[in-house]
Amino acid sequence: MVQSFKYVIVGGGVAAGYAAREFAKQGLKPGELAIVSKEAVAPYERPALSKAYLFPESPARLPGFHVCVGSGGERLLPEWYAEKGIELILSTEIVKADLASKSLITAAGETINYQILIIATGSTVIRLSDFGTQGADAKNIFYLREVEDADILYAAIKEKKNAKAVVVGGGYIGLELSAVLRLNNIDVTMVYPEPWCMPRLFSSGLAAFYEGYYKNKGVNIIKGTVVVGFTSNSNGEVKEVKLKDGRVLEADIVVVGVGGRPQTALFKGQVQEEKGGIKTNASFETSVPGVYAVGDVATFPLKLYGELRRVEHVDHARKSAEQAVKAIKAAEERKTTEEYDYLPYFYSRSFDLAWQFYGDNVGDTVLFGDNNPESPKPNFGTYWVKDGKVVGAFLEGGTPEDNKAIAKVARVQPPVQDIDVLAKEGLSFASKI
Numbered sequence: 001m002v003q004s005f006k007y008v009i010v011g012g013g014v015a016a017g018y019a020a021r022e023f024a025k026q027g028l029k030p031g032e033l034a035i036v037s038k039e040a041v042a043p044y045e046r047p048a049l050s051k052a053y054l055f056p057e058s059p060a061r062l063p064g065f066h067v068c069v070g071s072g073g074e075r076l077l078p079e080w081y082a083e084k085g086i087e088l089i090l091s092t093e094i095v096k097a098d099l100a101s102k103s104l105i106t107a108a109g110e111t112i113n114y115q116i117l118i119i120a121t122g123s124t125v126i127r128l129s130d131f132g133t134q135g136a137d138a139k140n141i142f143y144l145r146e147v148e149d150a151d152i153l154y155a156a157i158k159e160k161k162n163a164k165a166v167v168v169g170g171g172y173i174g175l176e177l178s179a180v181l182r183l184n185n186i187d188v189t190m191v192y193p194e195p196w197c198m199p200r201l202f203s204s205g206l207a208a209f210y211e212g213y214y215k216n217k218g219v220n221i222i223k224g225t226v227v228v229g230f231t232s233n234s235n236g237e238v239k240e241v242k243l244k245d246g247r248v249l250e251a252d253i254v255v256v257g258v259g260g261r262p263q264t265a266l267f268k269g270q271v272q273e274e275k276g277g278i279k280t281n282a283s284f285e286t287s288v289p290g291v292y293a294v295g296d297v298a299t300f301p302l303k304l305y306g307e308l309r310r311v312e313h314v315d316h317a318r319k320s321a322e323q324a325v326k327a328i329k330a331a332e333e334r335k336t337t338e339e340y341d342y343l344p345y346f347y348s349r350s351f352d353l354a355w356q357f358y359g360d361n362v363g364d365t366v367l368f369g370d371n372n373p374e375s376p377k378p379n380f381g382t383y384w385v386k387d388g389k390v391v392g393a394f395l396e397g398g399t400p401e402d403n404k405a406i407a408k409v410a411r412v413q414p415p416v417q418d419i420d421v422l423a424k425e426g427l428s429f430a431s432k433i
Contacts, residue, residue, distance in 0.1 A: 003034070033085075055180065121266070165187065166253075180350075277293070277297050367423065
């Protein structure tokens with residue numbers, strides 16, 4: 001079977017949903033657009049999976065968090081796509097992409113032809129079996145990327161009463177899942193090799209707060225060592241986690257969050273790559289005309305810092321998808337579109353905490369505010385200062401106005417005369433900008 005469309009989006013995650021909405025906004029004829037997804041459901045807001053999806057009380061479920069609710073927009077249910085004449089080709093894996101002939105081959109051997117392609121394949125999780133970790137194929141070792149993964153993990157949480165869980169990794173997934181497992185009254189131990197949690201973003205001062213807070217919530221933290229193997233019981237279920245430092249931890253559930261890898265294999269050798277992703281221009285067009293790449297897989301010109309970057313975050317997935325569609329439609333009308341001028345943004349929520357970060361985390365760090373893990377309402381932050389300017393800002397427990405203020409600081413990059421004064425001024429420095 002051969003199907004042909006004017007526009008095809010490969011990948012059915014966050015970026016695909018936001019791109020579809022932008023296409024509909026820009027004007028689309030029925031039958032022009034198809035989204036091809038390995039998953040069985042319409043695009044949804046992936047961050048929900050490590051948060052509300054696993055809550056013990058009234059957990060989030062689809063259709064509740066289909067895109068574009070994550071940014072306050074309309075929820076695009078499968079019927080919305082049907083009404084707009086957008087074809088959702090679900091439970092379909094693309095096994096070959098031939099950019100020269102503008103065709104995609106599915107696992108079932110069918111062909112999908114396109115005129116314009118948007119690559120929105122996102123990331124895949126890195127598995128411990130990729131490193132040859134002994135016993136990593138035991139049952140009840142979980143990874144979290146898709147709704148299906150979350151369903152399997154949720155079932156295990158419900159089934160194992162008074163369970164012991166080991167969370168491997170101290171980044172986003174590790175912190176968010178450790179929190180949600182504790183909310184389910186599970187005994188949690190986090191294990192990671194770095195000297196502190198979330199090392200790609202947090203300074204040691206920031207990390208000290210979160211580690212202290214998590215310990216107060218009953219999360220046991222083991223730093224500076226790695227998992228080297230697992231043992232399982234006679235049912236093949238994980239029983240113990242062996243660490244490099246010789247310790248052995250009991251475990252009924254293991255959740256692994258050791259990072260992701262952009263899914264670019266289909267396009268290897270056909271498009272230019274850089275910094276682990278597919279190189280694009282400011283319109284997210286690749287080195288092949290008519291082929292665009294968005295979200296996690298795109299290495300794009302970050303105007304604010306004058307360099308090429310790849311950003312793995314839902315905010316960029318949403319915005320890059322919209323930018324690519326605007327550029328596609330502008331090119332058809334021989335118009336130009338505004339340049340993508342992205343301010344890096346990351347956020348997380350766990351327990352009663354919520355933080356936001358904007359800008360770049362390079363240079364000297366200046367910690368301000370109340371970062372005592374015992375505080376009833378922690379409210380603190382950090383500025384990053386490079387070449388006498390504030391280039392990044394982080395805030396825990398801020399109001400919407402506070403968060404807007406730190407975003408503005410990261411965008412404007414105001415000069416700083418005295419770091420000690422900046423530490424004393426704290427948030428009031430941002431509100432003056």
